[in-house]
Amino acid sequence: MTRNREIPAISPEDLALVQGMVLHEDNSLIAFNKPAGLAVQAGSGVARSLDGLMAAFSRSNGKRPRLVHRLDQGTSGVIVAAKTQPVAAKLSEAFAGRGVQKTYLALVKGRLPPAETGVADAALVKVEEGGKARMIIARPDRKGAQAARTGWRVLARQGEFALMQMSPETGRMHQIRVHLMALGCPILGDALYGEGQATAPRLMLHAARLDLAHPEGGRRVLEAPVPEDFRAAAGAAGIQAGL
Template sequence: MSVTTAIVSEDEADIRLDRWFRRHHPNLTQGALQKLCRTGQIRVDGGRVTASTRLAPGQTLRIPPIPLADRPAPPVLDPHLAREAERMVIYRDEHVIVLDKPSGLATQGGPGITRHVDMMLDAFREGDGDRPRLVHRIDRDTSGILLLARTPGVAAKLAAAFRGRDVRKTYWAVVVGRPSPASGVIDQPLAKVGAGAGALVIGASRDDEDAASARSEYELIEAAGRKLSWLALSPLTGRTHQLRVHCESLGTPILGDPKYGGKAAHMEGFPDRLHLHARALDLPHPAGGRLLVEAPLSPHMRETFRTLGFSPGETRPPKRTSR
């Protein structure tokens, strides 16, 4: 083994030196890293550094001999899962991948879940590069847009954008009834009751110490009398089952919601599946500008829209703007 060099990439801007080594050489302990820094064996642009030094794109790292076998070989993905993953792609570039997740497919594993998006992500690994990472999650029964980051640095940037509310998420839902007023903001704190698969999220009072602030915008797009309505929903916070509970709190539960809708959410003549769809995502692109993507309605929601005479219009192709 010999001394090597590496260039800090754009998506690793401002990362600490020790975190960079954890990503690229996870077998190197923190103590060993600090010793290599103290003795000057690890350098950045020829200068001495500490484990907490922040890195900038384009800088050159001097890396002394480090034992190999620090990254396991990527698993071999079932070709059927790989093809299924590819069919979900609606946009990709060197930084992000956007999927159109079908209703019924879980985002991640859990008790009783044998198929999920996370187990398919090796389909998008390029060579021995990074495995893409989920940036956010949507419910198993919710269809639509799911965002992946190709590298850890991109994942960190996008996670910060989601936390900073610089991402606009639009969901479509068919709900039972007709909300009044026709648009507004639902400001209803939420609390989780129970644990595991049986846990429920409920509306809570503001002085409940276990409650979390939760706010959602809603707008009535079209209605079939007072029986069923098509709503556009935008969560302003990111709580579990937020939109489902907020719609129920309006007195208009989401059609087919098995957990929060009760008997009112199950109507003869309509698919008995959750009618909630992650329609659009408008976000700052990690390389600059913004990215807008839309996902077409899931098959069961298309069927319901046809039955009710709702007209969703065309799904616009992905669009990336420079500002």
């Protein structure tokens, strides 16, 4: 949680938006179902961000929840914020130390793998192209390269389209997107690593499930329902099963 900050005004529309996104709330954390298109953090050209909307949950002393991990702006699904600094430290450590099991759903198109399950194990490195940052597959010994592993499972196939379940073991920037591109089947709607809007109006990647150690003990499973536009894209691709 952020402290010693003046509580900014939040519009009734933004208040309704962020309150409607809450999946779970307890004394330690809040889980949200982030819609595709909403940025997680403020930046150049970003008019609204989930971090900014945390003002809706500010205490009278100015403290507010703190997001402990990220999702790409185009990705929908479950994301977690901590209510206190100790909880934020515990959750951040869990995400960094692979103590959180993450499950994503992706609609893909291309040269599908013949196997039903597998692991993409390829190091990534960040590069700048045209003023934009992106990740590429790199040799493990390349300067700046980061190890990256993503488990995958094909849930349904239809021609060159598939619904895939992705289980990243590491949390590198754009990891799932790059690994799927490297497999030969980028995510529908991915403008950076795929065909962009030629295949879908937005990135068809959904953070469906988080299984994490709760700061107060035990484990907590947090799930976000599949958005209607994701279901519609799957239907358009002829995929009916798996959702």
